[in-house]
Amino acid sequence: MLSLNDPVISQIIHQLETGETSPPTVRQEMPQLSIFLRELRKLEFQNGILYRKRQVGEENQYQLILPESLRAMVLQSLHDDMGHLGFDRTLDLTRARFFWPKMALDVEQKIKSCSRCVCRKTLPEKAAPLVNIQVTRPLELVCIDFLTIEPDRSNTKDVLVITDFFTKYAVAIPTPNQKARTVAKALWENFIVHYGFPEKLHSDQGADFESKTIKELCDLAGIQKVRTSPYHPRGNPVERFNRTLLNIKKHLFLETNCSYFKGIVPSVTGLL
Incomplete structure (x- = not known):
């Protein structure tokens, strides 16, 4: 063995x-x-x-x-294969299943050496200050972001979160992937046809959000596409709803062991 x-x-x-x-x-x-x-x-x-x-x-x-020979493989599975979760979530997933000395240091090193995470999250030594966004009415600014969670029984792990910045109303849509066509379809069918066209659509600089498909949708609908500074991904206000969704999912899923995308996501829509 x-x-x-x-x-x-x-x-x-x-x-x-x-x-x-x-x-x-x-x-x-x-x-x-x-x-x-x-x-x-x-x-x-x-x-x-x-x-x-x-x-x-x-x-x-x-x-x-866990034997030392298997630790790298486990960290790859619980970080890379889970959608490149952050330090706390990756550590929680690992600690719930395994034990070895200095696990937290290994998780930290794994994330620091992950090329995808470095490209998406690295900050410069001196970043520009965050800008206070001012809005005066609904649909003036709508923000989108993806939340990736541990897969449920249906193997769904991606949630597109759409938030109206003025009202703080949020919609969470489970999606099969994070591709641009998926984003455009979910945005149209789950938000625009129900609430109308936003004046501005705000996201981070992810490739799928900055794709030709999203640009064409915005051009056709007369929407101005704006994006988070790469220095400050936290400028996207959807992150607060993401934390709410994660907290609710964590407690309900532990109690029911259910397919939380079917039961939890519709229940928390609008909470922010």
Whole structure:
């Protein structure tokens, strides 16, 4: 088994089974061993697999002790394959399933070295100040952004969030992908035909939002396309609704284990 092939984990299993402590020379050669030994009371060896037990509320959660050889693969799955979530969310997903020493540092390094995240989120050393956006009426400025969440049972993970900046009214639309044609179709069918044409459409500088398809839609509808400064992606006000959606999804999904895109997204539309 891979766990037994990992020298640190095999030492821990040996100590759990025999009660024999590892010699000081072994602990010096394996710095991570000391961290595991501090967690020894929480470790359990079941059916050939080593787990760490932790208390989450009133329930026990079992984290798989992951061999070092598998950590990079797991981080790729929980970060890259989940839509390049941020540090906190990636760490939460990893910690809910696995345990290894200095996990937070590994997650941080993974995100810092992720080329896609670096391209999308890197800030210059000195950025220009944020501009206070002034609006006076509904549909003067409508903002769009994508929220990517852990997939539900239907394997849906992308949500297009559309917000009227003046009223703070928001619409969340589950989508099969983040392509420009998908954005244009969702924007037209779920917002424009119900509420009318916005004067300005605001987004970050994502390729799909800045595509020819979106430009043609805006030109045909007489909409002015504006975008967030690359220095300040937080200038897009949709992010507040995204946090609301994530918080509601997190609590309801843990209770119901449902397909949250069918049950939660329609329920929180309009909350901001």
